[in-house]
Amino acid sequence: MKIEQRALNIADLRQLAKGRLPRGFFEYIDRGSEDDDAIVSNRAAYGKYKLRPRVLKNVSTRSMGSELFGKPLAMPMVVAPTGAAGLMWHQGELALAKAAASAGIPFTLSTASLTSLERIAAQAPGRLWFQLYMWPDKSMSHQLVKRAQDAGFEALVVTVDTVVAPNRECNTRNGFTLPFSVNRRNALDLALHSRWLITVVLRYMLTGGLPRLENFPRELERSLTGGSASGSALPKNDSLSWDDFRDLRKIWQGPLMVKGILHPKDALAAAEHGADGIIVSNHGGRNLDSSIAPLLALPDIVDCVGSRLQVLMDGGIMRGSDLVKALALGARAVMVGRAPLWGVAAAGQAGAAHALSILAREALRVMGQCGCSTVAELDHEILWCESQALVPDRRARSISLQ
Ligand SMILES: Cc1cc2nc3c(=O)[nH]c(=O)nc-3n(C[C@H](O)[C@H](O)[C@H](O)COP(=O)(O)O)c2cc1C
Numbered sequence: 001m002k003i004e005q006r007a008l009n010i011a012d013l014r015q016l017a018k019g020r021l022p023r024g025f026f027e028y029i030d031r032g033s034e035d036d037d038a039i040v041s042n043r044a045a046y047g048k049y050k051l052r053p054r055v056l057k058n059v060s061t062r063s064m065g066s067e068l069f070g071k072p073l074a075m076p077m078v079v080a081p082t083g084a085a086g087l088m089w090h091q092g093e094l095a096l097a098k099a100a101a102s103a104g105i106p107f108t109l110s111t112a113s114l115t116s117l118e119r120i121a122a123q124a125p126g127r128l129w130f131q132l133y134m135w136p137d138k139s140m141s142h143q144l145v146k147r148a149q150d151a152g153f154e155a156l157v158v159t160v161d162t163v164v165a166p167n168r169e170c171n172t173r174n175g176f177t178l179p180f181s182v183n184r185r186n187a188l189d190l191a192l193h194s195r196w197l198i199t200v201v202l203r204y205m206l207t208g209g210l211p212r213l214e215n216f217p218r219e220l221e222r223s224l225t226g227g228s229a230s231g232s233a234l235p236k237n238d239s240l241s242w243d244d245f246r247d248l249r250k251i252w253q254g255p256l257m258v259k260g261i262l263h264p265k266d267a268l269a270a271a272e273h274g275a276d277g278i279i280v281s282n283h284g285g286r287n288l289d290s291s292i293a294p295l296l297a298l299p300d301i302v303d304c305v306g307s308r309l310q311v312l313m314d315g316g317i318m319r320g321s322d323l324v325k326a327l328a329l330g331a332r333a334v335m336v337g338r339a340p341l342w343g344v345a346a347a348g349q350a351g352a353a354h355a356l357s358i359l360a361r362e363a364l365r366v367m368g369q370c371g372c373s374t375v376a377e378l379d380h381e382i383l384w385c386e387s388q389a390l391v392p393d394r395r396a397r398s399i400s401l402q
Contacts, residue, residue, distance in 0.1 A: 074104025101126025320362025
C-alpha cells in the first residue's frame with residue numbers, strides 16, 4: 001500500500017518510523033534531553049493559541065506561496081538540518097533534499113550529515129542551505145564554509161545552541177553516541193530490525209562501506225564506528241563568541257542565518273553582527289530541557305528585530321495549524337525537523353514528500369477555515385489566547401473591519 005494511504009497525518013508517519021527503525025535510532029529522532037520537558041512544552045505552546053475564524057470571505061483561490069531572501073517559496077517552510085538522516089534510510093539526506101525540491105522549499109544539510117555537501121549539490125535540484133557547527137579551530141569552519149560556497153549552496157545557517165554538549169541520557173542508554181559501538185542491548189535491537197539492516201546498513205556495505213560524517217573537517221572526518229579524540233560528535237567549542245560569527249560574515253557572500261536564538265537580546269546581537277536572518281529554535285527540545293518554547297519566544301523577538309531580519313522559527317510543528325499560528329505570530333517561515341525525518345524513515349523520499357504535503361494541505365485547509373487566502377493575511381487578528389500578554393498588540397491595536 002502506498003505511503004499516502006498508510007499515513008493520514010504526521011503522527012501516523014511517526015508510528016511507521018517507529019515500526020521500521022531499531023529503537024535506539026527511533027529514540028535518537030524522537031526524544032530530547034534529560035526529561036523531554038522541552039519537547040512537551042514545544043507542542044503545548046501551540047495549544048495556548050486558538051484560531052478565531054472569519055467567514056464568507058471567498059477563499060476559493062488560496063495559496064501559501066511566499067518569498068524568502070528574494071526567491072519564491074511554494075510555502076513558507078524549510079526542511080531543517082538533521083544529523084545522521086542517512087541512517088534512517090539509505091541516502092536519507094538525498095531523499096530529503098529531493099523531497100524538499102519537489103515541494104518547492106529549501107533543504108538544509110547538516111554538518112553532521114552522512115552525505116557530502118558536494119554530492120547533495122550535484123544530485124539534488126532546488127534551493128540548498130548548509131548548516132554549520134562552528135569549530136574551535138576557525139580554519140576548520142572556514143574550510144567547510146568555502147566548500148559550501150564552491151558547491152553553490154545558497155545560504156548558510158550557523159547553529160549556536162550546541163556549544164555545550166547536551167545531556168541526552170536516552171542516547172547514552174541506547175548506545176547511540178559517537179563513535180557508535182555495539183553492545184548486548186543494542187545488538188538485540190538491531191537484530192530485531194532485519195529489514196532496516198538489509199535496506200540501509202547492508203546497502204551501504206555493498207556500495208562503499210559504512211557511511212562517514214562526510215562534512216566534518218578532514219582532520220576529524222571518521223566513520224560512525226571509528227574512534228575519536230573526544231568520544232562526542234563535536235569537539236569542545238564553548239569558547240565561541242560573536243566575534244567568530246562576524247568572521248563568517250566576512251567570508252560568506254549569501255544569506256547568513258543564526259539558528260538557536262530564544263532571547264531578544266541575542267536576536268539584536270545577530271542583527272548587529274551582520275546576520276540576514278535568525279531561526280528562533282531550541283533545537284527541537286534536544287539541548288536545554290528547561291528552555292522556553294520557540295513559539296512563545298517568537299513575538300518578543302519579532303517585535304525587536306522583525307523589521308531588520310528574516311525571522312524563522314521551528315520546534316514541534318506537527319499540524320498545518322501549527323504553521324498557521326507561527327506565521328500569525330510573525331514568523332516569516334518555519335523549519336520542520338522530525339516531521340520529514342519520520343517520513344523518510346517510513347518510506348524514503350516518498351515518505352518525506354508525503355510529510356511536507358500533509359503539512360501543506362492541512363495549512364491550506366486551516367487558512368480557508370480562518371477566511372484567509374494568502375500568507376500575508378495571517379496575523380495576530382486571527383489568534384486568541386487566554387493570556388492576552390501572549391498576543392502581540394492585542395490591547396493596543398484597534399481592530400479594523402477589513
Ligand atoms: C534527529 C535530529 C537531528 C538534528 N540534527 C541537527 C543538526 O545536525 N544541526 C542543527 O542545527 N539542528 C539539528 N536538529 C534540530 C533541527 O534542525 C530542528 O531545530 C528541530 O528538529 C525542530 O523541531 P521539530 O523536530 O520538532 O520540527 C536535529 C533534530 C533532530 C530531530
